[in-house]
Amino acid sequence: MKLLKTLKHEFLAVIPPTVFFFLTFCLLVITQRLIDQEYGIPLANFGGALIGALIVGKVVLVVDTLPFVNRFPGKPLIYNVLWKTGIYLTATFLVRYAEHLLPFFKQYGHLAEAHRHLLEEVVWPRFWLIQMWLIVLFFVYCALRELIRVIGKREFVSLFLGQGKQAQP
Secondary structure (H helix, E strand, O other): OHHHHHHHHHHHHHHHHHHHHHHHHHHHHHHHHHHHHHOOOOOOOHHHHHHHHHHHHHHHHHHHOOOOOOOOOOOOHHHHHHHHHHHHHHHHHHHHHHHHHHHHHHHHOOHHHHHHHHHHHOOHHHHHHHHHHHHHHHHHHHHHHHHHHHHOHHHHHHHHOOOOOOOOO
């Protein structure tokens, strides 16, 4: 029973970051498809966006368990937003780098050799383009999460969907 409760909690916790990053990664795929189509490059698919969103969603959950993540709870929101953006970006960079390194390691069986081939064969402009987008996406995601943490989920939903108190001009 406790296992089922834990699994349910983990599943519900991974939904918001996964949905957010799936939608944003789909925008990246559409952008990539439009650019690739111009140059006759085979089109990317949305499966990669889903897999990427699941990976980033899980990275967010794992990083959230670290004791130093909420380092600035009493300061203005920008402190935690920038701090968490940096942490999530570092974690996803490491995961993405390892994701690119693993096939070379399997092929060459030695970490130094795999790293050398990685540096030579990965399309670095695309890798860095995605990292730049992740900075923006993590910043927006962290800003929304921090705002929700401060004002509460119910108030955020109420204000966002227009059911809250209307501001006076």
